[in-house]
Amino acid sequence: MTIREGQSIPPHQDNCFGCGPRNPAGLHLRMQRNGMGVVADLVLDERHEGAPGLAHGGVVAAALDDLFGGVLVVLGVPAVTANLSVDYRAPVRLGRTLTLSATCTRSAGRKLWMHGTVTDANAITTEATALFVRVGLEHFSSHADVAGPPFGDWIGQARTPSPDGSGASGVR
Ligand SMILES: CCCCCCCC(=O)SCCNC(=O)CCNC(=O)[C@H](O)C(C)(C)COP(=O)(O)OP(=O)(O)OC[C@H]1O[C@@H](n2cnc3c(N)ncnc32)[C@H](O)[C@@H]1OP(=O)(O)O
Numbered sequence: 001m002t003i004r005e006g007q008s009i010p011p012h013q014d015n016c017f018g019c020g021p022r023n024p025a026g027l028h029l030r031m032q033r034n035g036m037g038v039v040a041d042l043v044l045d046e047r048h049e050g051a052p053g054l055a056h057g058g059v060v061a062a063a064l065d066d067l068f069g070g071v072l073v074v075l076g077v078p079a080v081t082a083n084l085s086v087d088y089r090a091p092v093r094l095g096r097t098l099t100l101s102a103t104c105t106r107s108a109g110r111k112l113w114m115h116g117t118v119t120d121a122n123a124i125t126t127e128a129t130a131l132f133v134r135v136g137l138e139h140f141s142s143h144a145d146v147a148g149p150p151f152g153d154w155i156g157q158a159r160t161p162s163p164d165g166s167g168a169s170g171v172r
Pocket residue numbers: 012065066068069072078079080081082083109110111131133135
């Protein structure tokens with residue numbers, strides 16, 4: 001499955017907390033491909049509140065983590081978060097249209113390093129880095145009490161897409 005520049009990223013699965021359209025408690029992130037990364041707009045509300053009028057930091061971290069998962073969809077690589085580091089530079093206000101972006105900055109062996117930001121009116125409120133580790137699909141089926149990995153067809157041959165989405169060389 002090739003995702004072209006600007007095209008929507010399919011959800012990891014329908015019930016994903018970050019991007020699943022079926023999850024009533026989810027963030028319903030809708031990402032688009034942006035180069036080798038992804039972007040998404042997000043408006044948080046009182047369901048996501050920590051301090052009065054401000055977003056809970058864990059929700060912001062979860063959104064960035066899921067965007068990193070969106071980068072995996074662009075790359076066609078199944079992987080999981082091994083660690084996630086978040087710099088909260090400024091409080092994130094509720095009711096604002098936030099812009100989230102994420103990209104893979106480097107990969108080596110099974111490891112992929114990610115970088116992402118949350119901006120509000122062009123000011124960075126939050127910046128995160130993460131290490132993802134590539135796994136086989138059995139990772140999901142062997143660790144969960146479900147019948148099998150309910151993923152879409154985005155998981156498949158790993159690739160490093162060219163900007164127009166046509167490339168298909170392996171992620172190294
Ligand atoms: C399909 C995509 C869905 C995306 C959804 C959004 C992202 C998520 O929310 S994923 C859910 C949260 N994450 C998890 O549940 C992961 C739980 N952890 C695990 O399953 C394992 O610890 C796992 C897979 C990360 C690594 O275990 P394992 O496969 O045995 O690999 P392991 O040999 O320990 O490590 C591989 C490499 O990564 C490194 N590494 C592993 N964990 C870490 C860590 N926390 N910090 C730094 N390095 C690490 C190792 O040092 C090793 O490096 P090297 O190859 O240089 O020696």
